Amino acid sequence: MSDFLQDDAGRVPGVIGDRIAGALLLVLAVGAWWLSHDLESGFMQPIGPGEYPRLISLPLAALSLLLILRPGFNQRWPGRAALLRQALTLLVLASYAGLVKPLGFLPASLVAVVLLVRLFGAAWKPALVSGAVLALALYALFEFALGIPLPDMPGLDW
Amino acid sequence: MDILAFLAQGFAVALEPQNLFLAFIGCVIGTLIGALPGLGPVNGVALMIPLSFNFGLPATGALILLVSVYYGCMYGGRISSIVLNIPGDEPAMMTTLDGYPMALQGRGGEALGLSAVASFVGAGVATLGLALFAPLLVQFAIRFGPAEYFALFVLAFATIGGVTGGSLVKSFTAAFLGLLLGSVGIDAVSGVPRYTFGLYELYDGIDFIVALVGLFAISECLIYLEDIRGTSRPTLTLGSAMPGVRSAGRCAPTIARGSLIGFVAGVLPGAGAALGSFLAYMLEKRWVGRDGRFGQGDPRGVAAPEAGNNAAAGGALIPMLSLGIPGSGTTAILLALLLSMNITPGPLLFEQQPEMVWGLVAALVIGNFVLLVLNVPLVSLFAKVLQAPGWFLMPMVVMVAFVGVYSLNNSAFDLYMMLGFGVLGYALRKLEIPTVPVVLGLLLGGQMEFNLRRAMSISGGDWSILWNSAISVGIYLFAVTLIVAGLVYSWMVRARLP
Incomplete structure (x- = not known):
């Protein structure tokens, strides 16, 4: 948000990044324009449901063209190790999202938090301890203190 | 005096035990979140919104809680700036310049105490300004029709990019991306589903709470993962x-100037607290001139930005409450909260629900005193929290985000959506495309389209209604002025910085 406070040290020219982003946004804008013609105009209304998205996608297309033609700066992109760590974290989180209901909150969270703490750079021992503490504390906080029901473990009432 | 009567009524609301408790809790949580490096008011409030929904709080209570978190974050941001030389949040950036040198000289406690008092005065000035000026703005805004409101939305988007000084193309791209995302879901006027691709989860549109938590909390964690080692921190x-x-006491004039500058910066739509603290610091440096030892631990260099950013935080609430136009990223999120509780901020809010508006103002006054008490004698407790390692704090943030979002609808779809927005937010930040306009677009798009279409059905399809009133022309001119001012300003900053 406040570009003026950032130091320039971590910046790189965004020739590739900005162009890829511009191309993706252009596809998005053209697609939105295309699909908006399927939205039938409401009767008795001067502006139908498709008009407004068209009004939006036109400037979006123009701006993404500008981004392709005149790319600016990017923050430095992460190295391979960091990318791997981020991908693994997202994988853990996505699996957790899918498993929290079938497995129940406590077992799924225990595994997920321990893996997360590991990925954020702790050794196994503190990861196991703090993961267990964090999962139990969150469970206690939400289930008992705040009264928000979380998915139970199958076959058990907690 | 009408205002005094309203304010008395407001204090009656704010002093109800439940609301008092919420204000207190909000201040503590806010100071904690603000103190943690990397987590600022935007993340803090975004993280708290799903929770406050889950509590089933009434609107007034939820708003009091979140605004206390907001004020608390503004206070807390300075702690890690001074102690660690890492700004706890964006607006606290300027405080590192003189706060950390003071800490290195063994005057860290003094810097913390001074900045707490400066924050207190800044927030106090802003709260007073809110009570005085918001009703005036409301009287003006009461004459607004749909065309004028449409113009106001244009103003909000024009300024959010213009004043912050980043790349204009990128800010506007972000805004239009947000607007397009905001058009997903069933069209409220015709009932036609748009861009839902048959997914019934999308019929209600993209839930902006889910989007917010993803864009801010999850993307922050992805940024953190880039370098998990961090820097070694000397213990001071x-x-x-x-x-x-x-x-x-010695810095009183500085604090007064900083508060006023910050307040004005906060009221301007799109500027926000980061600009408030920046301007307060730069102008104070200019004002004091050669006598100051800015950058080497001058107390005035701590007092000015802290007064400025807290005053801006309060000032930003004025356009949010009275016009429904957020003045900063965080107030955009507060606006999201109100809208999702079916409360539309704007002139009518002051007439229809005065107890809520004035209860909020009173809660801010009370919260400000609570924060002063928390931050002067107890500040070392908060400073201790900073010693907690990142590998513990960040997973905690992720988990709170997960549980909060999951319990909104008990749906895994929301969680996937949140992760998707997390990746989007991360990519945008790497591309230096600001995320706040995306949120604004997502948030205001519905209202903007609604007003556009209402204006068009009033005029029978004649587009000229949009620029046919003096008020809307004035608003457009103001928008253009702010964009130009923003361009000149960012050019000046760029010329100044090495």
Whole structure:
């Protein structure tokens, strides 16, 4: 948000990044324009449901063209190790999202938090301890203190 | 005096035990979140919104809680700036310049105490300004029709990019991306589903709470993962915060100037607290001139930005409450909260629900005192939290985000959506495309389209209604002026910085 406070040290020219982003946004804008013609105009209304998205996608297309033609700066992109760590974290989180209901909150969270703490750079021992503490504390906080029901473990009432 | 009567009524609301408790809890949580490096008011409030929904709080209570978190974050941001030389949040950036040198000289406690008093005065000035000016703005805004409101939305988007000084193309791209995302879901006027691709989860549109938590909390964690080692932190002896109170007496003129500058910066749509603290610091440096030792631990260099950013935080609430136009990223999120509770901020809010508006103002006054107490004698407790390692804090943030979002609808779809927005937010930040306009677009798009279509059905399809009133032309002119001013300003900053 406040570009003026950032130091320039971590910046790189965004020739590739900005162009890829511009191309993706252009596809998005053209697609939105295309699909908006399927939205039938409401009767008795001067502006139908498709008009407004068209009004939006036109400037979006123009701006993404500008981004392709005149790319600016990017923050430095992460190295391979960091990318791997981020991908693994997202994988853990996505699996957790899918498993929290079938497995129940406590077992799924225990595994997920321990893996997360590991990925954020702790050794196994503190990861196991703090993961267990964090999962139990969150469970206690939400289930008992705040009264928000979380998915139970199958076959058990907690 | 009408305002006094309203304010008395407001204090009656704010002093109800439940609301008092919420204000207190909000201040503590806010100071904690603000103190943690990387987590600022935007993340803090975004993280708290799903929770406050889950509590089933009434609108007034939820708003009091979140605004206390907001004020608390603004206070807390300075702690890690001073102690670690890492700004706790964006607006606290300027405080590192003189706060950390003071800490290195063993005057950390003084800096913390001084900045707490400066924050207190800044927030106090802003709250007073809110009570005085918001009703005036409301009387003006009461004459607004749909065309004028449409113009106001254009103003909000024009300024959010213009004033912050980043790349204009990128800010506007972000805004239009947000607007397009905001058009997903069933069209409220015709009932036609748009861009839902048959997914019934999308019929209600993209839930902006889910989007927010993803864009801010999850993307912050992805950024953190880039470098998990972090820098080694020297342990500093802080000392008592009490000398800071005396030091604040000496800096009184600085604090007064910083508060006023910050307040004005906050009221301007799109500027926000980061600009408030930046301007307060730069102008104070200019004002004091050669006598100052800015950058080497001058107390005035701590007092000015802290007064400025807290005043801006309060000032930003004025356009949010009275016009429904957020003045900053965080107020955009507060606006999201109100809209999702079916409360539309704007002139009518003051007429229809005065107890809520004035209860909020009173809660801010009370919260400000609570924060002063928390931040002068107890500040070393908060400074201790900073010693907690990132590998513990960040997973905790992720988990709170997960549980909060999951319990909104008990749906895994929301969680996937949140992760998707997390990746989007991360990519945008790497591309230096600001995320706040995306949120604004997502949030205001519905209202903007609604007003556009209402204006068009009034005029029978004649587009000229949009620029046919003096008020809307005035608003457009103001928008253009702000964009031009923003361009000139960012050019000046760029010329100044090495």
